[in-house]
Amino acid sequence: MSNHIYKKIELVGSSPNSIEEAVQNAISKASQSLRNLRWFEILETRGQIEDGRIAHWQVTIKVGFTLED
Amino acid sequence: MSNHIYKKIELVGSSPNSIEEAVQNAISKASQSLRNLRWFEILETRGQIEDGRIAHWQVTIKVGFTLED
Amino acid sequence: MSNHIYKKIELVGSSPNSIEEAVQNAISKASQSLRNLRWFEILETRGQIEDGRIAHWQVTIKVGFTLED
Amino acid sequence: MSNHIYKKIELVGSSPNSIEEAVQNAISKASQSLRNLRWFEILETRGQIEDGRIAHWQVTIKVGFTLED
Amino acid sequence: MSNHIYKKIELVGSSPNSIEEAVQNAISKASQSLRNLRWFEILETRGQIEDGRIAHWQVTIKVGFTLED
Amino acid sequence: MSNHIYKKIELVGSSPNSIEEAVQNAISKASQSLRNLRWFEILETRGQIEDGRIAHWQVTIKVGFTLED
Amino acid sequence: MSNHIYKKIELVGSSPNSIEEAVQNAISKASQSLRNLRWFEILETRGQIEDGRIAHWQVTIKVGFTLED
Amino acid sequence: MSNHIYKKIELVGSSPNSIEEAVQNAISKASQSLRNLRWFEILETRGQIEDGRIAHWQVTIKVGFTLED
Amino acid sequence: MSNHIYKKIELVGSSPNSIEEAVQNAISKASQSLRNLRWFEILETRGQIEDGRIAHWQVTIKVGFTLED
Amino acid sequence: MSNHIYKKIELVGSSPNSIEEAVQNAISKASQSLRNLRWFEILETRGQIEDGRIAHWQVTIKVGFTLED
Amino acid sequence: MSNHIYKKIELVGSSPNSIEEAVQNAISKASQSLRNLRWFEILETRGQIEDGRIAHWQVTIKVGFTLED
Amino acid sequence: MSNHIYKKIELVGSSPNSIEEAVQNAISKASQSLRNLRWFEILETRGQIEDGRIAHWQVTIKVGFTLED
Numbered sequence: 001m002s003n004h005i006y007k008k009i010e011l012v013g014s015s016p017n018s019i020e021e022a023v024q025n026a027i028s029k030a031s032q033s034l035r036n037l038r039w040f041e042i043l044e045t046r047g048q049i050e051d052g053r054i055a056h057w058q059v060t061i062k063v064g065f066t067l068e069d
Numbered sequence: 070m071s072n073h074i075y076k077k078i079e080l081v082g083s084s085p086n087s088i089e090e091a092v093q094n095a096i097s098k099a100s101q102s103l104r105n106l107r108w109f110e111i112l113e114t115r116g117q118i119e120d121g122r123i124a125h126w127q128v129t130i131k132v133g134f135t136l137e138d
Numbered sequence: 139m140s141n142h143i144y145k146k147i148e149l150v151g152s153s154p155n156s157i158e159e160a161v162q163n164a165i166s167k168a169s170q171s172l173r174n175l176r177w178f179e180i181l182e183t184r185g186q187i188e189d190g191r192i193a194h195w196q197v198t199i200k201v202g203f204t205l206e207d
Numbered sequence: 208m209s210n211h212i213y214k215k216i217e218l219v220g221s222s223p224n225s226i227e228e229a230v231q232n233a234i235s236k237a238s239q240s241l242r243n244l245r246w247f248e249i250l251e252t253r254g255q256i257e258d259g260r261i262a263h264w265q266v267t268i269k270v271g272f273t274l275e276d
Numbered sequence: 277m278s279n280h281i282y283k284k285i286e287l288v289g290s291s292p293n294s295i296e297e298a299v300q301n302a303i304s305k306a307s308q309s310l311r312n313l314r315w316f317e318i319l320e321t322r323g324q325i326e327d328g329r330i331a332h333w334q335v336t337i338k339v340g341f342t343l344e345d
Numbered sequence: 346m347s348n349h350i351y352k353k354i355e356l357v358g359s360s361p362n363s364i365e366e367a368v369q370n371a372i373s374k375a376s377q378s379l380r381n382l383r384w385f386e387i388l389e390t391r392g393q394i395e396d397g398r399i400a401h402w403q404v405t406i407k408v409g410f411t412l413e414d
Numbered sequence: 415m416s417n418h419i420y421k422k423i424e425l426v427g428s429s430p431n432s433i434e435e436a437v438q439n440a441i442s443k444a445s446q447s448l449r450n451l452r453w454f455e456i457l458e459t460r461g462q463i464e465d466g467r468i469a470h471w472q473v474t475i476k477v478g479f480t481l482e483d
Numbered sequence: 484m485s486n487h488i489y490k491k492i493e494l495v496g497s498s499p500n501s502i503e504e505a506v507q508n509a510i511s512k513a514s515q516s517l518r519n520l521r522w523f524e525i526l527e528t529r530g531q532i533e534d535g536r537i538a539h540w541q542v543t544i545k546v547g548f549t550l551e552d
Numbered sequence: 553m554s555n556h557i558y559k560k561i562e563l564v565g566s567s568p569n570s571i572e573e574a575v576q577n578a579i580s581k582a583s584q585s586l587r588n589l590r591w592f593e594i595l596e597t598r599g600q601i602e603d604g605r606i607a608h609w610q611v612t613i614k615v616g617f618t619l620e621d
Numbered sequence: 622m623s624n625h626i627y628k629k630i631e632l633v634g635s636s637p638n639s640i641e642e643a644v645q646n647a648i649s650k651a652s653q654s655l656r657n658l659r660w661f662e663i664l665e666t667r668g669q670i671e672d673g674r675i676a677h678w679q680v681t682i683k684v685g686f687t688l689e690d
Numbered sequence: 691m692s693n694h695i696y697k698k699i700e701l702v703g704s705s706p707n708s709i710e711e712a713v714q715n716a717i718s719k720a721s722q723s724l725r726n727l728r729w730f731e732i733l734e735t736r737g738q739i740e741d742g743r744i745a746h747w748q749v750t751i752k753v754g755f756t757l758e759d
Numbered sequence: 760m761s762n763h764i765y766k767k768i769e770l771v772g773s774s775p776n777s778i779e780e781a782v783q784n785a786i787s788k789a790s791q792s793l794r795n796l797r798w799f800e801i802l803e804t805r806g807q808i809e810d811g812r813i814a815h816w817q818v819t820i821k822v823g824f825t826l827e828d
Binding site for chain 11: 364365368369372373376382383384385386387408
């Protein structure tokens with residue numbers, strides 16, 4: 001992070017398989033409309049249970065991106 | 070919350086009457102421009118005092134909504 | 139709270155109407171199986187939104203009760 | 208809040224009826240001895256239970272007031 | 277989460293392999309005695325080290341389940 | 346902590362004499378009904394005052410125990 | 415705590431001997447000018463070291479007392 | 484803050500010189516596209532080091548602005 | 553901090569220029585009525601924005617002072 | 622953890638693949654110079670994004686090790 | 691604390707008897723290799739249970755010491 | 760931050776003049792013995808008061824540096 005201004009937004013990604021995939025899914029969705037995504041931070045990791053099995057990992061992240069000049 | 074991606078935004082609603090109404094006012098405002106509002110979380114409850122009476126309840130919330138495909 | 143031992147459990151109560159009613163609903167449910175409920179503390183206040191209106195208030199509380207001798 | 212100095216004090220108000228009334232009760236008491244109360248922030252919401260019913264809401268707040276010149 | 281009352285309990289699951297497996301192990305154990313497990317939240321992730329290798333992932337979670345009528 | 350599953354419960358112990366005794370009192374009570382208590386963590390230390398003297402130390406702890414196979 | 419209004423103040427007590435004594439010292443000092451002290455909560459425990467020995471325990475507490483009618 | 488609805492966004496401003504300048508830089512950038520900026524809160528202050536000197540102050544803030552009718 | 557009892561109060565100082573000046577302004581005001589101010593801790597840094605410029609820095613501090621014998 | 626004294630240090634490990642691998646990489650590095658590593662706790666999980674993909678997982682941990690006699 | 695630079699390290703001390711002794715044990719160990727220990731802060735108090743009795747108090751502290759010129 | 764391992768240490772810097780200078784003083788001291796300092800984070804800002812004036816700013820920071828191969 002150098003001499004720029006960044007904005008951070010909060011997203012919740014989900015995946016049936018892993019925390020990593022849930023984060024990547026949120027970032028992939030955000031990158032459809034935002035350029036210059038630079039970093040993320042995990043805020044919260046939750047999930048839903050069905051029949052004693054983890055059905056969805058739901059990971060809340062903040063994503064930072066450069067505001068362009 | 071199933072297999073979707075959500076975004077969360079932070080709002081401050083106000084009401085002269087109650088915490089509940091302040092939250093609803095923020096959600097009503099947000100629903101004018103955003104579809105698919107799904108849930109909220111209260112972050113902070115404050116208010117302003119005039120002549121020893123609560124003049125405004127001011128409630129900060131996060132609101133989650135589905136990012137559409 | 140005098141010279142007793144207490145246990146605290148965590149509950150989520152819900153209500154379509156108010157935070158206060160959601161807390162009371164959780165306490166009423168707990169008092170069906172636990173005697174000696176003594177106090178509660180609100181941990182988190184959330185809710186679900188349907189069509190731009192608050193559909194359910196969901197309040198997480200801790201409830202303390204006396205462990206009997 | 209403009210170019211003033213404020214002091215904040217911590218109070219616990221109670222009410223048999225609601226969170227809002229407990230806050231107002233604390234502010235009413237404080238306004239008997241302090242002028243220039245300006246705002247409050249809720250820190251903690253607790254209550255006492257008697258026979259499975261909420262007997263008292265007890266709300267801890269910080270209250271800010273202007274230190275006069 | 278609709279118009280129900282939920283209880284949340286705190287568990288620590290462990291696994292030699294991954295965070296995800298440690299969470300699933302805790303949920304599998306809990307589902308032996310509790311029906312209606314609905315969601316979990318990760319509170320803390322720790323682990324034990326032996327000879328410079330992670331021997332056990334130990335993940336503390338809260339698990340929410342419906343209190344039946 | 347090895348390859349087991351643990352449950353954590355929250356207790357408040359009290360003692361007129363010391364923090365240590367309040368913790369031990371809570372653990373002694375819990376060990377009447379639960380085997381395999383393994384560790385505790387202090388969450389909060391409070392107390393009641395009578396005539397300018399500490400009448401009771403009240404210590405909130407989490408206690409972890411092994412869920413047996 | 416029943417239907418009263420309370421004020422909470424923050425004090426730091428010290429003692430060369432123990433946490434408990436540091437808390438009692440702060441309460442004894444406060445009770446010289448304030449009646450109706452009711453409860454305290456420990457916020458922070460620190461101390462000073464001289465020559466590798468603990469010279470002073472310094473315990474920050476909040477003390478609650480009844481505002482009289 | 485009166486009877487309005489506000490939105491809060493999170494920004495990271497940077498400056499080689501001071502915390503204050505980093506905050507002002509973030510606000511200046513935001514005010515290019517948003518009217519009615521009203522207040523900010525500092526969340527985190529970090530910076531980058533080059534050759535033992537602070538090269539950039541990086542300050543994360545929340546900025547609140549009025550949602551217009 | 554040696555073998556004394558201290559009290560801590562919470563103040564909000566403001567300045568159009570800097571965080572440091574806002575803190576000093578709060579301390580200068582407090583020292584008009586309190587002797588023996590010893591230390592302060594910054595709790596929160598906020599500010600107000602007018603026309604895209606920081607109009608006031610508002611810094612919340614705790615100030616500790618010796619209670620005299 | 623028995624009757625020993627431990628020291629805890631804070632490390633940031635990174636990996637292009639997973640949270641688990643980032644933690645192991647930090648521990649492997651630390652074990653080159655420190656014997657008796659005993660446990661770790663995850664403090665923060667972040668990462669860097671390049672072209673809409675997670676380029677590096679960066680996990681901050683505390684690692685505890687026995688101070689030898 | 692005057693015009694010096696300090697370093698803070700994190701230690702876990704243990705004792706079968708009391709919190710105070712666990713802290714002193716950690717400080718005594720640290721003072722074997724570090725001069726100029728100045729203050730400590732308690733971060734966490736835990737312990738291990740054997741047969742329903744507290745076997746070890748384990749107290750995590752930060753210790754500050756002067757970096758010499 | 761790319762594919763490296765970092766260590767973070769905690770320092771307290773002081774200055775009679777400003778927060779920025781207190782941070783730089785801590786970093787300058789650390790850079791005498793550590794190469795590769797990369798970033799810092801402010802944890803706490805305190806200070807000492809003499810005769811109603813801020814005598815020293817005392818800023819606690821974490822400093823991250825690369826562990827070399």
